[in-house]
Amino acid sequence: MSRNVYFIRLKDSIFKIGCGNPEDRLRNFKTLYPDAVIEGIIECPNNRAEDIESQLHREFRPYHTERELFDIRDIKIINRSLDFHKGYPMQEYVFNNKVRRTVQTLFDVQNVSVFRPSCAKYPDQTAMPMGKTQGSKSETYRSVYADEYGLPELRPGHPAYKSRKNGRTRVYVSFKFWNERDKHRVKGGKLNWVLRLMLETEI
Numbered sequence: 001m002s003r004n005v006y007f008i009r010l011k012d013s014i015f016k017i018g019c020g021n022p023e024d025r026l027r028n029f030k031t032l033y034p035d036a037v038i039e040g041i042i043e044c045p046n047n048r049a050e051d052i053e054s055q056l057h058r059e060f061r062p063y064h065t066e067r068e069l070f071d072i073r074d075i076k077i078i079n080r081s082l083d084f085h086k087g088y089p090m091q092e093y094v095f096n097n098k099v100r101r102t103v104q105t106l107f108d109v110q111n112v113s114v115f116r117p118s119c120a121k122y123p124d125q126t127a128m129p130m131g132k133t134q135g136s137k138s139e140t141y142r143s144v145y146a147d148e149y150g151l152p153e154l155r156p157g158h159p160a161y162k163s164r165k166n167g168r169t170r171v172y173v174s175f176k177f178w179n180e181r182d183k184h185r186v187k188g189g190k191l192n193w194v195l196r197l198m199l200e201t202e203i
Contacts, residue, residue, distance in 0.1 A: 003049040005056065007040040013073045015039070017056050019049040040078055042087030052085060079179060089179060117141060119174035120151045120160040121184065127172035142178055143170045150186040
């Protein structure tokens, strides 16, 4: 049995770091903070939840305001902590609990992640599922143009290669990459080139 440690954004940069059922806690907080949202979750065994919570309180002590509240201006700080403690940003947690977990093969049942493409930037991670799958419906995965993010121009047959169209290669990327995508964007890439052309036209 597992119990969740959670980061709930109450308002602006004020977060509650606690453990228990995050959905129940969120409903309670909504009475005082109508815009409150769950930003991250760490699943852990029941007897470890309080330990992880205490670790996080020590880790975020520089941001402490009162009780279990913390003033954290940069969400990337929380995402780094979630990554370290093997937790998930909320969007990723929802996906992980919606997508199909296993696939029946000719010989046995396999975890569906075995069949997912790898990430072009982080090959140890699998591509990001794009939604719920049911029955025999195939999963779809997040992909980006390689030149727009400085990723390698992969060839067909590579586990992270998706397709090539109009002289540009698309490659699969993971949740980790997608959450960090702005820092990977290449100056002068396709998107920036379009924006630059628009600005020059206006001038």
